[in-house]
Amino acid sequence: xxxxxxxxxxxxxxxxxxxxxxxxxxxxxxxxxxxxxxxxxxxxxxxxxxxxxxxxxxxxxxxxxxxxxxxxxxxxxxxxxxxxxxxxxxxxxxxxxxxxxxxxxxxxxxxxxxxxxxxxxxxxxxxxxxxxxxxxxxxxxxxxxxxxxxxxxxxxxxxxxxxxxxxxxxxxxxxxxx
Amino acid sequence: xxxxxxxxxxxxxxxxxxxxxxxxxxxxxxxxxxxxxxxxxxxxxxxxxxxxxxxxxxxxxxxxxxxxxxxxxxxxxxxxxxxxxxxxxxxxxxxxxxxxxxxxxxxxxxxxxxxxxxxxxxxxxxxxxxxxxxxxxxxxxxxxxxxxxxxxxxxxxxxxxxxxxxxxxxxxxxxxxxxxxxxxxxxxxxxxxxxxxxxxxxxxxxxxxxxxxxxxxxxxxxxxxxx
Numbered sequence: 001x002x003x004x005x006x007x008x009x010x011x012x013x014x015x016x017x018x019x020x021x022x023x024x025x026x027x028x029x030x031x032x033x034x035x036x037x038x039x040x041x042x043x044x045x046x047x048x049x050x051x052x053x054x055x056x057x058x059x060x061x062x063x064x065x066x067x068x069x070x071x072x073x074x075x076x077x078x079x080x081x082x083x084x085x086x087x088x089x090x091x092x093x094x095x096x097x098x099x100x101x102x103x104x105x106x107x108x109x110x111x112x113x114x115x116x117x118x119x120x121x122x123x124x125x126x127x128x129x130x131x132x133x134x135x136x137x138x139x140x141x142x143x144x145x146x147x148x149x150x151x152x153x154x155x156x157x158x159x160x161x162x163x164x165x166x167x168x169x170x171x172x173x174x175x176x177x178x
Numbered sequence: 179x180x181x182x183x184x185x186x187x188x189x190x191x192x193x194x195x196x197x198x199x200x201x202x203x204x205x206x207x208x209x210x211x212x213x214x215x216x217x218x219x220x221x222x223x224x225x226x227x228x229x230x231x232x233x234x235x236x237x238x239x240x241x242x243x244x245x246x247x248x249x250x251x252x253x254x255x256x257x258x259x260x261x262x263x264x265x266x267x268x269x270x271x272x273x274x275x276x277x278x279x280x281x282x283x284x285x286x287x288x289x290x291x292x293x294x295x296x297x298x299x300x301x302x303x304x305x306x307x308x309x310x311x312x313x314x315x316x317x318x319x320x321x322x323x324x325x326x327x328x329x330x331x332x333x334x335x336x337x338x339x340x341x342x343x344x345x346x347x348x349x350x351x352x353x354x355x356x357x358x359x360x361x362x363x364x365x366x367x368x369x370x371x372x373x374x375x376x377x378x379x380x381x382x383x384x385x386x387x388x389x390x391x392x393x394x395x396x397x398x399x400x401x402x403x404x405x
Contacts, residue, residue: 012369015376019347021354046380046387053386054348054379056322057329059232060241062248066227070249074219074256 006033007040014040018047204268212259219259223252226269229350230276236345237280238287239334247283251276267356274360277342284338325386332382339363340375347372 010033016022017030034041202210202221210218230251234244254275333341339361346352346360358368380387 011373012366015347015369015372016354043380047376049387050376050380050383051348053383054329054333057236057326057333057349059228060235060244062227062231063241063245066231066245066249067223070223070252073249073253077253077257 007037010037010040014044014047018044018051205264208259208262208268209264211256212262219256222255222268226272227252230272233273233345233350234276234280236330236333236349237277237341238283239330243283243287247276247279250279266359269352270356270359273346273350273352273356277360281338281342328386329383332379335382336375336378340371340378343368343371344375344379 010030013022013026013030017027022030034044202218204222204225207218207222211222227248231241231244231248234247234251235241238244238247251272255272333344336344342361343357346357352360354365354368358365361368361371363371
């Protein structure tokens with residue numbers, strides 16, 4: 001039993017002993033054990049044979065285009081890094097997008113001025129006129145539209161000139177034809 | 179870890195790479211890459227592409243996938259050059275990236291294979307074709323190829339951590355401290371891990387290790403862990 005425990009203890013040091021990386025104390029301990037234990041001695045010999053067998057595994061050569069392929073991928077790196085920088089900072093990208101949208105929106109807005117309100121009113125009237133243009137240009141509709149006959153006629157320019165006179169003398173009655 | 183012996187020399191340009199890589203340490207080279215010197219990055223590439231591709235090939239068993247992963251490792255090293263600080267060995271950092279990528283690839287591939295068929299056999303043409311050498315007879319070549327495939331499959335069958343530990347210890351010849359950092363475990367735990375891995379390989383590869391019969395542990399008693 002004591003021998004078995006010793007074998008378990010020695011197993012950790014055995015590989016380092018065989019590849020000559022064990023320190024002198026460990027090396028001495030392993031050598032002592034191997035001299036006394038035939039099973040561990042045979043095992044150690046088989047490990048050495050195993051390493052010889054593992055050497056039979058052939059190495060592969062890098063393909064001819066390996067370096068060129070890597071260099072071309074590295075040459076692409078700076079462009080990728082620019083996008084990578086942007087994607088790594090989404091807050092900054094969002095802020096830049098918002099700033100751009102805000103500047104476009106501000107650019108589309110009409111400039112505020114003293115005549116701003118009058119401009120808006122004129123635009124609305126133009127819009128109404130354009131909306132009714134189709135109807136106004138259709139003579140058939142207008143000639144048959146009875147409701148138009150009930151609309152009072154607009155005063156003529158002559159009436160408009162006369163109107164201020166009446167407003168100046170509200171007491172003066174227009175001449176009546178009796 | 180010393181890889182200068184594994185460097186391939188292709189003309190005068192590669193000789194200058196080799197000399198340059200030997201003069202300056204990996205940390206010095208990486209600090210120069212950080213300062214914007216692409217030539218130093220080329221030196222690191224020349225020095226480590228071979229070991230890295232081989233490590234990844236032994237992990238994933240497909241050369242095309244191994245090369246894709248190696249490209250990704252070098253790209254990640256290049257992208258992280260500005261944040262590089264020489265707090266650990268360059269190889270520890272690089273192989274840690276490689277290990278994570280390889281394990282993710284193996285797991286993804288395993289899931290894909292399970293989707294196709296649970297019992298789908300491993301394709302024979304995954305490993306690169308080994309051409310027979312002039313002095314090797316065709317039957318010897320076939321035996322050699324079968325032997326390599328047997329070893330490859332046995333290593334592949336190890337649990338992930340044991341497989342990485344064996345590949346870094348046996349083929350990359352890394353020291354215990356470095357492998358322990360890559361695997362994020364203590365040196366003591368690593369030594370136990372390596373022992374268990376080699377013990378499994380010794381039993382599984384018994385026909386190669388001990389062609390006369392069963393391994394010693396099985397002849398002596400039950401299992402391979404009763405030392």
